[in-house]
Amino acid sequence: MLKVPEHQVAGRQAIDGKLGPLIDKSGHFYKPLQDDDERGTRELTFYHSFSSNTRIPHHIRRFFPVFHGTQLLKASDGSGLRPHLVLQDITSDHLNPSILDIKIGSRTWYLEASNDYIQNCFHRDKTTTTVSLGFRICGLQIYNESGFWKPGRKLVQNFTADDVRSVLRKFVSSNVGPEPDCCFADSVYGGCDGILERLLELKTWFEDQTMYHFRSCSVLLLFDKESFLRGKTPFAEVKLIDFAHVVDGNGVIDHNFLGGLCSFIKFVSQVLADSKGSTMEDKF
Amino acid sequence: MLKVPEHQVAGRQAIDGKLGPLIDKSGHFYKPLQDDDERGTRELTFYHSFSSNTRIPHHIRRFFPVFHGTQLLKASDGSGLRPHLVLQDITSDHLNPSILDIKIGSRTWYLEASNDYIQNCFHRDKTTTTVSLGFRICGLQIYNESGFWKPGRKLVQNFTADDVRSVLRKFVSSNVGPEPDCCFADSVYGGCDGILERLLELKTWFEDQTMYHFRSCSVLLLFDKESFLRGKTPFAEVKLIDFAHVVDGNGVIDHNFLGGLCSFIKFVSQVLADSKGSTMEDKF
Numbered sequence: 001m002l003k004v005p006e007h008q009v010a011g012r013q014a015i016d017g018k019l020g021p022l023i024d025k026s027g028h029f030y031k032p033l034q035d036d037d038e039r040g041t042r043e044l045t046f047y048h049s050f051s052s053n054t055r056i057p058h059h060i061r062r063f064f065p066v067f068h069g070t071q072l073l074k075a076s077d078g079s080g081l082r083p084h085l086v087l088q089d090i091t092s093d094h095l096n097p098s099i100l101d102i103k104i105g106s107r108t109w110y111l112e113a114s115n116d117y118i119q120n121c122f123h124r125d126k127t128t129t130t131v132s133l134g135f136r137i138c139g140l141q142i143y144n145e146s147g148f149w150k151p152g153r154k155l156v157q158n159f160t161a162d163d164v165r166s167v168l169r170k171f172v173s174s175n176v177g178p179e180p181d182c183c184f185a186d187s188v189y190g191g192c193d194g195i196l197e198r199l200l201e202l203k204t205w206f207e208d209q210t211m212y213h214f215r216s217c218s219v220l221l222l223f224d225k226e227s228f229l230r231g232k233t234p235f236a237e238v239k240l241i242d243f244a245h246v247v248d249g250n251g252v253i254d255h256n257f258l259g260g261l262c263s264f265i266k267f268v269s270q271v272l273a274d275s276k277g278s279t280m281e282d283k284f
Numbered sequence: 285m286l287k288v289p290e291h292q293v294a295g296r297q298a299i300d301g302k303l304g305p306l307i308d309k310s311g312h313f314y315k316p317l318q319d320d321d322e323r324g325t326r327e328l329t330f331y332h333s334f335s336s337n338t339r340i341p342h343h344i345r346r347f348f349p350v351f352h353g354t355q356l357l358k359a360s361d362g363s364g365l366r367p368h369l370v371l372q373d374i375t376s377d378h379l380n381p382s383i384l385d386i387k388i389g390s391r392t393w394y395l396e397a398s399n400d401y402i403q404n405c406f407h408r409d410k411t412t413t414t415v416s417l418g419f420r421i422c423g424l425q426i427y428n429e430s431g432f433w434k435p436g437r438k439l440v441q442n443f444t445a446d447d448v449r450s451v452l453r454k455f456v457s458s459n460v461g462p463e464p465d466c467c468f469a470d471s472v473y474g475g476c477d478g479i480l481e482r483l484l485e486l487k488t489w490f491e492d493q494t495m496y497h498f499r500s501c502s503v504l505l506l507f508d509k510e511s512f513l514r515g516k517t518p519f520a521e522v523k524l525i526d527f528a529h530v531v532d533g534n535g536v537i538d539h540n541f542l543g544g545l546c547s548f549i550k551f552v553s554q555v556l557a558d559s560k561g562s563t564m565e566d567k568f
Contacts, residue, residue: 106540107390111415122406131395134539161536207546252445253550255418256390259543262491266537 001025002073007091009150010101010139010218011242014076022076022084027092028068030084032075039244044070044085046212046243053211060205063198063240065090090239094224096143098171101218101241104260106134108216110247121216128157129164133267134260138218142170143225149176168271171223185275188223188236189268195221196272198238199265206258213254215245219264285309286357291375293434294385294423294502295526298360306360306368311376312352314368316359323528328354328369330496330527337495344489347482347524349374374523378508380427382455385502385525388544390418392500394531405500412441413448417551418544422502426454427509433460452555455507469559472507472520473552479505480556482522483549490542497538499529503548 002022004014014020022030033040047067050056066088075082091097108130109121128136137159141150149170159167166180172188173180189196199219220239228235286306288298298304306314317324331351334340350372359366375381392414393405412420421443425434433454443451450464456472457464473480483503504523512519 106543107415111410126395133536134543161534207550210550250445252417253547255543255547258546259390259418259539262542263537263539266491266494 002030004076005029005089005091007094007097007099007141009099009141017077019075019077019079022073023089023092027089029065029087029089030071030073031087032073033070033083033085040083042246043242043244046246047085047087050212050243055211057205059201063202063238065239065241090220090222090237090241094222095226096148096224098142098223098225099140100137100167100171100221101139102135102221102264103130103138103216103218104135104264105215105217105256106131106260107256108245110213110215110245112247113245129159129161133161133164134263135219137164137167140167140171142167142176144174144176164267165271168267169275171221172271172275174225182271182275184223184225184228185272187228189272189275193234193236195236195238196265196268199261199268202238202240203258203261203265206254206261208253210249210251210253213247213249213252214240214243214257215247216242217246217257218242219261286314288360289313289373289375291378291381291383291425293383293425301361303359303361303363306357307373307376311373313349313371313373314355314357315371316357317354317367317369324367326530327526327528330530331369331371334496334527339495341489343485347486347522349523349525374504374506374521374525378506379510380432380508382426382507382509383424384421384451384455384505385423386419386505386548387414387422387500387502387526388419388548389499389501389540390415390544391540392529394497394499394529396531397529413443413445417445417448418547421448421451424451424455426451426460428458428460448551449555452551453559455505456555456559458509466555466559468507468509468512469556471512473556477518477520479507479520479522480549480552483545483552486522486524487542487545487549490538490545492537494533494535494537497531497533497536498524498527498541499531500526501530501541502526503545 002024005021005023008021012018012020014022019032021032033044050064051067068086070083071086072081073084074080107121107125109118125131130136137156139156141148169180169182170176172184173182175181188194191197218241220241222237224235286308289305289307292305296302296304298306303316305316317328334348335351352370354367355370356365357368358364391405391409393402409415414420421440423440425432453464453466454460456468457466459465472478475481502525504525506521508519
C-alpha cells in the first residue's frame with residue numbers, strides 16, 4: 001500500500017529502482033535510513049533529541065514534521081528490509097499543493113564533516129545562490145490551470161537572484177507566465193496567518209536557540225490554491241525538513257541559518273511590498 | 285606632528301619602518317591608501333559613497349568614523365608622499381580606553397575576490413572562530429590598575445568560544461584575572477545607552493539595508509573606565525571600522541554580517557545575564 005510521493009520536489013526519489021522515501025494513505029512519510037554514511041543516523045538522532053526536548057516551544061514544534069519513530073520496510077530499491085523514519089506527510093491534506101523547497105544558509109558544510117564533503121559543498125555553494133543570497137531554491141512545483149510547473153533540477157540550480165524573485169511571484173499568482181499577477185500575495189505572504197509572519201516567528205526563535213545548528217536544512221513553503229478558493233484552512237504552510245546534517249549548537253546561535261533566513265524574509269517582504277505597489281497602481 | 289596611534293589593537297601598524305596609520309593631536313586618523321592592491325581604492329570608494337548617501341539614517345551614521353577626505357602625507361615607511369584617508373580618530377577623546385576589535389561574519393572572502401584571496405580567507409576562517417561563531421576577535425586591550433592587558437596576535441588568533449566569553453567579561457571588570465568581577469557589565473552592556481542597545485540598532489538596520497555588504501569589517505567596542513568613574517559620557521562606544529572589502533549589496537541584505545552580528549549580540553547578552561545572575565547570588 002506504499003507509493004512514491006507525488007509532490008516531492010527535491011532530494012533522492014524512489015524511482016527507477018533507486019532508494020527514496022515512500023508514503024501511505026494515512027498521511028505517513030517513510031524516509032529510508034541510509035547505511036552508506038552518517039546521514040541517516042544524524043537525522044534519527046535529531047528527531048529523537050528534538051521530540052523529547054522540553055525546551056522547544058509549542059509554536060516552534062509546529063514547524064517540524066511529526067515524528068512517529070522508525071519502522072522496518074521493504075526499501076524502494078528492492079534491497080529488502082530497511083529501517084525507515086516514519087514522519088508526517090506534509091502534503092497529504094492537499095490535492096494540488098504548490099511547493100518551494102529552499103535550502104537555508106550561506107554555507108551547507110560544517111567543520112565536523114569530511115574534507116571531501118566540505119570541498120563539494122563549498123563548490124556547490126559558490127556556484128548557486130547559496131553564497132550570494134544566503135539560501136538556494138532546491139526544487140519547486142507551482143500549480144496553475146494547466147497543471148504543475150516543475151522546472152528541472154539543472155534549471156533550478158542555475159537560478160539567479162532575479163529568478164528567485166520571479167519564482168516567489170509565480171508562487172502566489174494565478175499564472176506562471178512572464179508577468180505573474182501576484183493576486184494571492186496578500187493572502188499567502190501577508191496577514192497575521194501568512195507565510196511572512198510564520199518566518200518571523202522562526203527568526204525570533206533562531207535569534208535565541210543555541211541547541212541545534214541546521215546545516216543543509218530546508219524551509220518548505222506550501223500553498224494550496226484549491227483550499228484557499230474554498231475557504232479551507234490552512235491553505236499555506238511553512239515547514240522545516242531534512243535534518244541529516246544537524247549538529248550540536250554548543251551554546252552558539254545558528255548564525256548561518258539565521259542570516260540566510262533573514263535574507264529570504266527580505267525577498268518575500270519585497271515581493272509582498274511590490275505586489276501592493278502594483279495593485280495600488282492598477283487602482284489609480 | 286603626526287605619530288603612531290597608541291591604541292591600535294589590530295591591523296598593520298606604522299612601526300619598524302612599515303606602512304601604517306598615523307594620528308594628529310586634533311583627533312584625525314590618517315590611513316594610508318595602499319597601491320599594491322584594490323583595498324585602498326575600495327575603502328575610498330566606500331567612504332565617498334557612504335558620506336554622500338542620503339538613505340543612511342542619522343542614528344546609523346554615528347556608527348561610522350567621520351570622513352574628512354584624503355590628504356597627501358609622508359608615509360610612515362619612509363617611501364615619501366602618499367595619499368591617506370583622513371578619518372575621525374575614535375580613541376582621541378579617551379585617556380586609557382579598553383578596546384575590542386571584532387571582525388564580523390562567518391566568512392571574510394567574497395565572490396568578487398581573487399582565488400588566492402578566497403583560499404587564504406577560507407583557511408583563516410576555519411581555523412579561527414569566524415566559521416564557528418560568525419565572528420572573531422582580531423585584537424584587544426583592556427585597561428586595569430596595572431596598565432593594559434594586550435594579548436599578542438598569535439594568542440588572539442587561537443581564541444576559542446570560551447576565551448571570547450572570558451574576554452567579554454574582562455572587558456567590563458575591574459580585574460582581568462581568572463575570575464573577572466563584571467562590575468561594569470550592567471552600565472556598559474546594559475541599559476538604554478549601553479552597547480547591547482547600540483548593537484541591536486545596528487542589527488535592525490542590517491535586516492533592511494541592501495546597499496552594502498561589509499566583508500572583513502570590524503565592530504569596535506570602546507569602554508573608558510576613567511570617564512565612567514568621573515560620570516563623563518560617552519564612556520562606551522560602538523563603531524564600525526575597516527571598509528577595504530565593502531562590495532555592492534545588489535538588492536540583497538548582508539546576511540553574512542547580520543548572522544555574525546546576531547551571534548555576537550547573543551554572546552554579549554549572555555555575559556550580561558550571567559553577571560546579573562551572579563550579582564543576585566552574591567546578594568542572597
